[in-house]
Amino acid sequence: MPELNASIHRATMDDAEALSRLSAAVFPLGCPANTKPEDLAEYINQQLTPERFRVLLEDDRMVILTVTIADELAGYALIARGASHPQVQLSAQCELRKFYIDAAYHGRGVANALMREVISAAADGCDGALWLSVFSGNQRAISFYQRWGFRIRGSQDFYVGKDCQKDYLMQREENVTRNERPQCK
DSSP states (O other): OOOOOEEEEEOOGGGHHHHHHHHHHHGGGGSOTTOOHHHHHHHHHHHSSHHHHHHHHHOTTEEEEEEEETTEEEEEEEEEETOOOTTSOTTOOEEEEEEEEOGGGTTTTHHHHHHHHHHHHHHHHSTTOEEEEEETTOHHHHHHHHHTTEEEEEEEEEEETTEEEEEEEEEEOSOOOTTOOOOOO
């Protein structure tokens, strides 16, 4: 497979529209197949709008990293600093709130490149400890996070519109090195 020329940068206000479009396209992929279209539409229209991304980009507690390939947005990650959860260790004060890769780039190393940058950012501002929530039925994402050292610590309800879904809470331990690579299974 040819090497992808990926570029990872911190998002700016100019990225809000593209972040919204990508989110709307990939969010349904992480949900149960039977999620009603109207529930997906409600969530997307409330949480994944350009205006919502502009608010996030103005918040200095939020870090949005984008990955582009050939000047096209291929994915992004949102780190929320100072966001703890009672079911994870107190040291995990940073949440990996969103981690989306365009389906065209699945399995091509883009997610690994972005995760390396996320962990680097977490080492700088979060003492390396991160937590996230992921739909409990999304085995592809769960396996990816486990390869990067995240472990299931609990669960919570997550609403997509009126649909209550079960998310796992996963935490990555501290003391991360910047050049860490996932372990092969």
